[in-house]
Amino acid sequence: MKIHQLTYIAYCLKMDIFFYITAFVTLFSTIMVITRHNPVHALLYLVISLLSLSVIFFLLGAPFVALLEIIIYAGAIMVLFIFVIMLLNLGKETAAQEKAWLKPKIWIGPVILSTILLAELVYLITMAQPPSYTLQTVDSKAVAISLFGPYLIGVELAAMLLMAGVVGTAHIGQQKKTVLHRFLKEEEPS
Amino acid sequence: MNAPISIEMVMLLAGILFILGIAGVIIRKNIIFMLLSVEIMLNAAGLAFVAAGSRWAQPDGQVMFIFILTMAAAEVSVGLALILRIYHQHKSLDIDKLKEMKG
Amino acid sequence: MDYLLWLIPAFPLVGFIVLALLGKHLSRFWIAIIGAGSVSLSAILTFVIGFSFLSSTPTGGHYSQTLWTWLEVAAFNPKITLYLDALSLVFVFVITFIGALIHIYSVAFMAADKDYARFFACMNLFVFSMLLLVLADNLLLLYLGWEGVGLCSYLLIGFWYENPTNGYAARKAFIITRLGDTAMAIGLFVIFYQFGTLVIPDILALAPSTWHEGATIATVAALLLLAGGIGKSAQLPLQTWLPDAMAGPSPVSALIHAATMVTAGVYLIARMHVIFQLSPIVQMIVAGIGAATLLIAGFSALTQYDIKRVLAYSTISQIGYMFLALGLGAWTAAIFHFMIHAFFKALLFLAAGAVIEALNHEHNMFKMGGLKNKLPVIFWTFLIGSASLAALPIISAGFYSKDQILWYAWASEHGSPILWLIALLGAFITAAYTTRMMVLTFWGDAKTSVGHYPGKLMTIPLIVLAFFSLFAGFIELPHNFGQFTLFSNLLHQVLPETVLKAGIHGELLFQLLALLVTFGGIYLAYIFWYKQPQRIEKLKRSAPLMSLYRFWFSGWGFDQVYQVLFVKPIVFIANINKNDVVDKLYQGITTATVHLYRLLSFTQSGSLRWYIIGLVIGAILILSIQLML
Numbered sequence: 058m059k060i061h062q063l064t065y066i067a068y069c070l071k072m073d074i075f076f077y078i079t080a081f082v083t084l085f086s087t088i089m090v091i092t093r094h095n096p097v098h099a100l101l102y103l104v105i106s107l108l109s110l111s112v113i114f115f116l117l118g119a120p121f122v123a124l125l126e127i128i129i130y131a132g133a134i135m136v137l138f139i140f141v142i143m144l145l146n147l148g149k150e151t152a153a154q155e156k157a158w159l160k161p162k163i164w165i166g167p168v169i170l171s172t173i174l175l176a177e178l179v180y181l182i183t184m185a186q187p188p189s190y191t192l193q194t195v196d197s198k199a200v201a202i203s204l205f206g207p208y209l210i211g212v213e214l215a216a217m218l219l220m221a222g223v224v225g226t227a228h229i230g231q232q233k234k235t236v237l238h239r240f241l242k243e244e245e246p247s
Numbered sequence: 248m249n250a251p252i253s254i255e256m257v258m259l260l261a262g263i264l265f266i267l268g269i270a271g272v273i274i275r276k277n278i279i280f281m282l283l284s285v286e287i288m289l290n291a292a293g294l295a296f297v298a299a300g301s302r303w304a305q306p307d308g309q310v311m312f313i314f315i316l317t318m319a320a321a322e323v324s325v326g327l328a329l330i331l332r333i334y335h336q337h338k339s340l341d342i343d344k345l346k347e348m349k350g
Numbered sequence: 351m352d353y354l355l356w357l358i359p360a361f362p363l364v365g366f367i368v369l370a371l372l373g374k375h376l377s378r379f380w381i382a383i384i385g386a387g388s389v390s391l392s393a394i395l396t397f398v399i400g401f402s403f404l405s406s407t408p409t410g411g412h413y414s415q416t417l418w419t420w421l422e423v424a425a426f427n428p429k430i431t432l433y434l435d436a437l438s439l440v441f442v443f444v445i446t447f448i449g450a451l452i453h454i455y456s457v458a459f460m461a462a463d464k465d466y467a468r469f470f471a472c473m474n475l476f477v478f479s480m481l482l483l484v485l486a487d488n489l490l491l492l493y494l495g496w497e498g499v500g501l502c503s504y505l506l507i508g509f510w511y512e513n514p515t516n517g518y519a520a521r522k523a524f525i526i527t528r529l530g531d532t533a534m535a536i537g538l539f540v541i542f543y544q545f546g547t548l549v550i551p552d553i554l555a556l557a558p559s560t561w562h563e564g565a566t567i568a569t570v571a572a573l574l575l576l577a578g579g580i581g582k583s584a585q586l587p588l589q590t591w592l593p594d595a596m597a598g599p600s601p602v603s604a605l606i607h608a609a610t611m612v613t614a615g616v617y618l619i620a621r622m623h624v625i626f627q628l629s630p631i632v633q634m635i636v637a638g639i640g641a642a643t644l645l646i647a648g649f650s651a652l653t654q655y656d657i658k659r660v661l662a663y664s665t666i667s668q669i670g671y672m673f674l675a676l677g678l679g680a681w682t683a684a685i686f687h688f689m690i691h692a693f694f695k696a697l698l699f700l701a702a703g704a705v706i707e708a709l710n711h712e713h714n715m716f717k718m719g720g721l722k723n724k725l726p727v728i729f730w731t732f733l734i735g736s737a738s739l740a741a742l743p744i745i746s747a748g749f750y751s752k753d754q755i756l757w758y759a760w761a762s763e764h765g766s767p768i769l770w771l772i773a774l775l776g777a778f779i780t781a782a783y784t785t786r787m788m789v790l791t792f793w794g795d796a797k798t799s800v801g802h803y804p805g806k807l808m809t810i811p812l813i814v815l816a817f818f819s820l821f822a823g824f825i826e827l828p829h830n831f832g833q834f835t836l837f838s839n840l841l842h843q844v845l846p847e848t849v850l851k852a853g854i855h856g857e858l859l860f861q862l863l864a865l866l867v868t869f870g871g872i873y874l875a876y877i878f879w880y881k882q883p884q885r886i887e888k889l890k891r892s893a894p895l896m897s898l899y900r901f902w903f904s905g906w907g908f909d910q911v912y913q914v915l916f917v918k919p920i921v922f923i924a925n926i927n928k929n930d931v932v933d934k935l936y937q938g939i940t941t942a943t944v945h946l947y948r949l950l951s952f953t954q955s956g957s958l959r960w961y962i963i964g965l966v967i968g969a970i971l972i973l974s975i976q977l978m979l
Contacts, residue, residue, distance in 0.1 A: 076252045080260045087264055087287055091271030096279050103283055110290055113260070116252060117301045122293075122309050129316055134286070134323050141327045142279065145334050151277070158276045158341075167273035170966050171266045177973040178262040182255055193304040203306040204313065211310070215317040222321030229328040272962050281958075346956035 076116050082109040094155040096142050100135060107131040118194035257298040264291035278333065278340045282326050289319045355415045355432045358395050358442065359481040361388040365474035373467025385470025386453035389477050393446040400439055404840070411435055411843040414487060428548055431487035437844045440685055441484040441610075441617055444692045448609045449477045451811035455700050456601040458807035459707065463599075469509060473605065476502035480610050484617055489538050489548040492618075496534070496582070499611045500527050506602040507595045519594040526591040530581015534618075537574025540567070541625075554624045561628050572625050572632035576639075579615025583669050586643045590908045592666055593650075596658040600703025603658060608665050608695035613688050616672045620681055623845060627679070633764060637677025641772040644670030646906050648779035652786065653903040656713045657702050660787050663905070664739060665695055667776065671755050674773060678765055680758035681845035682838040686826055687751040689837075693822055694738035694748055697815035701732040704808055705791060710801040715787060720796030728804065729792050731812040738819040740784040740872065741777060743865045747823030752777065754828065756864050761854040774867055781871025789880045828857060 086106040093099035111126035204212060264287060271284030293312040300308015334340055365388030369381060376384070403413065412435035420428045434442065453473060460469050479498025486492035508520030542548055544567060545556050561568040579585070584592035595607050606612070619626060619636065626633050644667045651663035668691045675684035706713060708725060722729050738748035756777065760770040827834040838847075878886050889895050901907060953964075 073252055076256065080256070083260065084263060084267070087267045090287065091267060091274065091280070091284055096277070099280060099283060103286065106287070107290065110294060113257070113294065114297055117257065117298055119297050119301060119309055119312075122297055122312050125313065125316060129320065130286075130290070134320060137323055137327055138279070138283070141330060144331065145340075147279070147340075155275075155277060155280075159274070164270075164274040167270055167963065167966075170963065170970070171270040171273070174269070174966055174970050174973070175263060175266040177970065177977065178266065179259060180977065181973065182258045182262060193301060195300060195304060195306050195309060199306040200309045200313075204310050208310050211314060215314055218321050219317060222324050226324045226328040229325065229332055269962070269966055273959055273966070342958050345958075349954060349956040 076113065079109045079112045079116070082106075083113065092159075094152040094159070095149075096147050096151060097139075100138055100142065104131050104135050107135070120194075121197035121200055254298060254302050258295060261291045261295040261298065264288075264294065276342050278330050278342055281342065282323070282330070285326075286319065286323070289315055353415065354395060354399060355413055355434055355485070356417055358392050358399070358446065359432075359478050359485065361392045361395070362474040362478040362481065364388060366471050366478060369467050369471035369474060373471055376467060378461070378466055381467045381470055382457040385467075385474060386450070386457050388474055389446060389453045390450040392477070392481070393450040396442050396446045399434070400443055403434070403436075403439055407843070416487075420490070425546060426542075428488050428490040430491060431549075432485045433487035433550070434485060435844050436840045437617075437620060437685065438484045440689055440841070442481060444689055445477060445480050445484065445610050448692055448696050448815070449473075449480075449605060451814055452601045452605045452609075452696060452700065455604075455703075455808050455811040456599075458805050459601055459703060460599065465509070469506075469599070472502055472505045472509070473602075476506065476606060476611070480614075483614060487549060487551075489541065489550060489553075492550075492621075493535065493538060496578070496614065497531065499606070499614065500524065500531065500582070503527070503595070503606050503611055506606060507598040509598050509602065513597075516597040519591075519597040523591040523595045526588050527581040530578045530588055533574045533581075534578025537571055537578065540571045540574060544571070550621060554622070557624045557628060563628050564630060565628065568625060568628040569632055572622075572629040573635070575618060575622055575625065576632060576636060579618045580639065581615075582618075583612050583615030583673070584666050585615065585669065585673055586639045586646070587908075589643060589647065589666050590905060590912065593659050593662045593905060596656070596662050600658070600699055600706065603661070604696045604699035604703070607662065608699050609692040612665060612669060613672065613692070616669065616676065616684055616688050619673075619676045620685055620845060623676075623681055626676070627846070630764075633677050633679065635677070637674050637764060637769060640670045640673030640675070640677055641769050641776075642670075643667065644674065644776040645772055645779070648776050648783065649902045650905045651783040652779060653899055655715055657706065657715050657718070657787060657791065658699070658713060660715070660783060661695070661698055661702060664780065664783065665691075667780065668695065668739075671752065671773070671776070674769065675755045675758060678755075678758050678762040678769070678848070679846075680755065680762055680848045682841045683751070683754040683758055683848070685841055685845070686837055687755060690738065690747045690751040690819070690822055693815055694735045694746075694819040697731060697735040697812060697819055698739065700808075700812055700815065701728050701735060704728050704804045704812070705732075708800050708802060708804065709798045712798050715790040717797045718791045719794035720792070721800070722792040724796070724800050725803070727809045727812065731809075731816040732792070733788065734816040734819050736784045736788045740781040741864070741868055743861075743868065745820065747819050747821065750823035750826055750828070753861055753864055754826070757828070757857055757860055758848055760860060761850050761857075763849045763851050765851065774864065777864060778867045778871040781868045782875040785872045785875035786879050789876065793880055828861070 083106050086102045086109065089102040090099045090106060093102060107126060107130045111123040111131070114120075114123035114126060268284045268286075268288030268291060271287060272281050275281050275284065293315045296308040296311040296315070298308070300306065300311075330340065333345065337344065365384050368384055369376075373381065399413070412433055414431055414433045417430040417432070420430050453470070456469065456473065460466060463469060476499060479495045479502060481495070483492055483495030483499060486495055504520050504524040507523050508517050510516050511520075538548065541553060544560065545553050547553065547556075557568070581588045592607060592612065596603055598607070626636065647663045647666035647670060651660050651667060654660045654663060668687070672684045672687050672691070675681075675687060705718065705721065705725065705728060708721075708728075709718060712718065734746070738746040740746075741749040741752040743749050756770065756773050759765050759773045760767070825834070826837040890899075904910065
């Protein structure tokens with residue numbers, strides 16, 4: 058109920074302005090993610106990026122997805138990242154290391170490549186000049202009906218995927234005696 | 248329904264985010280950063296789906312986003328577990344040092 | 351009783367399956383019980399069914415039992431049907447009865463062998479296949495049994511496979527019989543092409559109306575079937591495998607290479623006699639092959655020193671007699687000789703096996719001798735078997751069966767003085783080599799000490815077989831001798847009567863001649879190898895005689911001729927094509943693939959970054975193409 062009211066308020070406001078502001082926030086924070094040296098900083102920027110993206114979902118008329126984005130992505134998955142970073146104790150040394158690694162010599166080539174790809178994408182998207190459409194709200198009820206109707210197999214497959222993920226993680230994450238790879242054994246005779 | 252958001256703009260945003268994700272994966276040497284960049288790419292794809300679903304007033308776009316979300320959750324959990332093991336074995340997260348799987 | 355028919359082959363099959371699967375876990379006692387018991391059960395069942403068959407002949411003269419349809423392709427639907435008539439009854443009786451005795455003998459004979467279970471499994475499989483062969487209602491099922499016995503023969507000749515010569519002998523037997531089998535398979539195709547069926551009674555009923563006498567197609571079909579029979583029965587061009595097949599254990603030689611499998615060719619020809627009757631040329635060829643084989647093998651038997659090889663050549667020679675009888679149209683005489691031969695030859699092989707084992711695996715007759723008093727049971731049974739083989743008149747069964755063939759060689763409408771003379775000469779040689787074997791083994795001075803004495807399990811089958819070798823002949827007596835024709839009456843339900851020439855008399859004269867010849871052979875051998883051995887020494891000094899001796903000893907040089915004619919050219923061609931020209935093409939594909947793979951494997955650098963850059967470049971390319979078009 059509340060969500061729909063919020064959507065309505067957003068619609069009443071100047072929506073395109075909202076969109077451009079949040080899009081800018083998203084882009085900026087994403088660029089910050091990929092350029093930060095400190096993993097924790099990058100992670101915080103990624104959270105900002107995800108939150109702003111969830112606002113965009115909200116504006117696009119998908120409030121349920123917006124909430125999922127916040128709860129699962131920004132909430133659950135990012136927490137996982139934080140845990141790992143804490144476990145690995147990545148701190149200032151890592152930041153220094155990253156700083157040493159990120160040299161123009163390394164990133165200039167990929168950036169040029171990505172720019173070419175981006176240019177092509179932008180050209181293709183804008184080239185079509187479709188008549189402007191209004192984006193419509195698709196409420197969670199329709200999503201739920203679709204999800205447990207025609208996409209039921211997909212849901213079951215997703216369930217299996219999750220279970221495989223759980224089992225795989227549990228197996229990989231077992232703290233066993235450190236087993237060195239056979240190639241590395243020769244290098245570290247410990 | 249005044250001044251609607253145009254679909255191209257949303258798609259542009261999705262495209263730029265995706266390219267940023269790719270750039271991140273290529274540039275960074277730390278596996279954690281690469282994994283973060285992959286998350287960005289997945290988000291961009293989800294954004295494109297949701298926008299398209301919203302454009303045609305169909306729920307399929309959001310359904311796809313939910314699947315992407317599920318996949319991302321599984322991928323992150325396995326990926327992070329792998330990172331933990333790699334760090335324990337190699338004492339490093341440098342992707343350039345992990346080149347044993349040569350043909 | 352006919353509904354029990356399927357049990358006869360089923361017992362040995364079950365025995366084989368149990369022994370093959372569980373053989374390693376069973377104790378020797380149970381292996382013996384299962385191995386010998388399954389065949390004994392079949393034998394008892396055969397007695398029961400045979401008794402009911404004889405006491406009240408079923409309608410149509412046969413029991414038949416359809417078990418299931420084997421396969422079904424359009425009009426071709428061979429069934430697993432068992433068919434028991436008088437002819438198959440004789441064969442089933444011989445197979446199960448002698449088979450059971452040999453199995454019981456083997457329990458003691460093989461007792462020390464480490465592969466006890468494998469031996470009995472193979473033997474049971476053999477009995478099953480052989481029963482399938484003679485009980486088959488259609489030629490396809492017969493062929494299955496035919497190949498089955500060939501396989502078992504291979505497995506059992508090579509039973510002691512640690513010795514490479516045994517493996518070589520097994521391969522030789524397998525490959526040479528395969529030549530005949532291939533011809534027989536083509537013969538089956540011809541028959542199916544002509545009649546559209548492989549069911550034997552249907553073929554026999556259709557053949558006289560479809561083919562006229564002397565038709566080319568009938569000759570071709572008969573020749574192809576004959577080739578199959580020659581291969582299995584070790585007749586003239588394909589006889590070289592049988593002497594080498596003696597590499598197997600003695601019970602195997604007795605069961606497979608004397609009593610049953612080698613007579614499969616006789617069974618096939620008797621079973622398909624209508625087709626052979628339609629082609630007089632092929633019948634003459636059958637008689638000719640039989641006559642030539644019995645002489646050649648007889649002379650070779652005269653020169654061997656290995657007791658089992660003597661018996662092997664004598665088997666070839668005796669089957670030659672059967673082929674001669676078949677060629678003469680004396681069908682019942684051939685089957686009668688088959689049965690009597692099965693008794694005395696199984697007896698001789700088993701007794702020879704006992705002798706060989708008693709002398710610690712000594713095969714050489716010249717190193718035996720003087721066993722008359724040491725192994726009395728074996729001596730007496732061997733003597734009875736030899737008497738039967740040499741066709742000692744009146745008292746031995748062999749006399750009655752062989753005399754019949756001799757008589758028909760003269761008197762049948764296909765008979766001729768030449769065939770009769772050859773058969774008579776064969777009888778002379780048979781008597782000679784039998785006496786030689788007897789004298790060398792049991793008389794004279796002992797040259798090897800007896801290692802151990804055969805037990806009851808070994809002697810009882812010998813005594814039973816000796817009894818039959820003596821008295822089985824009395825179920826069929828010659829015309830001037832009471833004319834008691836129990837056996838031929840039975841078989842005439844299936845096989846036609848022998849047509850005699852008009853105005854032939856004097857059977858007694860021929861019997862007296864045969865008698866004379868037999869005693870002549872015995873006397874000659876007695877003189878040469880016992881009384882005055884210096885005569886042999888004198889003969890050995892003559893160079894031409896020695897080369898003749900060597901020629902006979904090597905089985906008339908057939909092996910050497912085949913070596914030059916077939917083996918050498920094939921090895922030569924194989925050597926030329928050692929690197930396989932056709933294979934080069936495929937090797938080229940492999941090499942190209944390997945090189946391409948080497949090339950591509952450079953791209954697998956292990957660096958994740960490069961993979962992603964590759965993806966990006968690919969995306970750029972695809973989008974560029976999209977933009978350009």
